[in-house]
Amino acid sequence: MLSYHFNVIPVLEGTWPIILQSVFTSLPYTQTCSCCVLQVTGGKFILKNCDLRFINYLKFKRITMLTFGITIVRHGETEWNKKGLLQGQAIDSSLSDIGMQQAEAAGKYLKDVKFTNVFVSDMARARQTCEAIVKHNSSCSGLEIVTDPSLKERSFGSAEGGLVVDMKNMATAAGQSWLDFTPPGGETIEQMKMRIKEFLEHLFQRMVADHCRPGQRETGMPEGALAGKPDDGTRDVPAHALVVSHGALIRVAMRYLVDELKCPLPQGLDMSHVIALCPNTGICRFIFTVTKGDAGVTLSAIRCVFINRCEHI
Known part of the structure; x- marks a missing residue:
């Protein structure tokens, strides 16, 4: 790998990381798990640790990066949950008394966590x-609550x-794992994954539109051990989305993020945690870095902070 120098129109001075990975859009060149550095000084830029094919693609193109958190919460208990019944999409039940208490507890647990965006299922x-969580959180005052049908059960x-x-x-009876089984007339796992992918694409575009500004410096993927606090992983990110959804969808989303987007799991977690049913008002958190370029908004990096945290209930 070499460094390449080009004379260009003067741009913002600084050093900018470029992650060479695309998930949702096929680029002319993709190099997984590798990165280069764009250094801008004196009206010139230097690309280090890249090969010529990627240099040719990036030359004279402006790239913006954003790192943000996503906190996913399952809804509180319903009477149907209590009785072990499947609600799915046809049964639009309300929270039970216990479910309301769980939602209030989740709201109090997350009350000091800063959110910049809120997305919720239409059920x-x-x-x-979602209303109970937002009510307790001062950072949510005045935020648009985006109701998204793609988050439904x-x-x-x-x-x-x-x-x-x-x-x-x-x-x-069908000789299948019940996690992968599709009842007659039901939604397949692949159809759910497509729904999740489409939601993430929409969310990434919205986060970039809301929070990327000209000249903004990238904060980078935050690291560090968990402190067991409600804001673990999000203290140093400029944006953070709250997403409220359902048990089966969250379980498939966890598998999608780990299996297909290759999200590494933190120490102490394994696939048994990924496929476990999220408890009512259980909380999962991930940190994403996305890149905006001529090819659109693409995922560059992803990190799992925790899965199915439920110490508030």
Whole structure:
């Protein structure tokens, strides 16, 4: 790897990291798990640790990067949850008394965590949970709450309204794992992954539009051991989205982030945590870095902070 020098129009002085990885958009050149540095000084830029193919692609192009957090919360308990029944999309139930208490507890736990954006499923149980969290959080005052149907629960087809154990028995009879089993008329895991991918693409674009400013310096991916605090991983990021959704969707999202986007797990977590059902008002948190260039907004880096934290309930 060499350094390359070009005379260009004077631009902002500084040193800028460039991550050579694309997830959602195919670039002419992609080099996984490698990076180069763009150093700007005296009206010239120097690209270090890159090869010529990537230099040719990046030459004279402006790239913006943003690192931000996403905190994902499952809705509180409903009477259907309590009875072990599948709600899916057809049954738009409200929170039970215990579910309201859980939502209030989540709101108090997250009350000092700064959020800059809020996204929520269009189903009642998620909206009620989101309202309780936002109510306790002063940083959410005046924020737009974006209701997004792509965050709704999985459709379980003919199994909706029945017992969870009955769906597990259906999967066993079909010779499949119940985590991957699709009841007749239900939504497949691949369809759910597509929904999650589309939501993330929309969220990335929204975060960049809301929080990237000309001349803004990239903060970088925060590191450090967990302190067991509600704001773990987000104290040094410029933006942070709250996302309130549902158990089955969150479980598939965790698998998608780890299996397909290759998100590394922190020490102490393994795949058993990834595939476990998130408890009511359980909390997951990830840190993302995205890059905005001529190819659009693409994911550059991802880190898991924690999965299914529930010490508030």
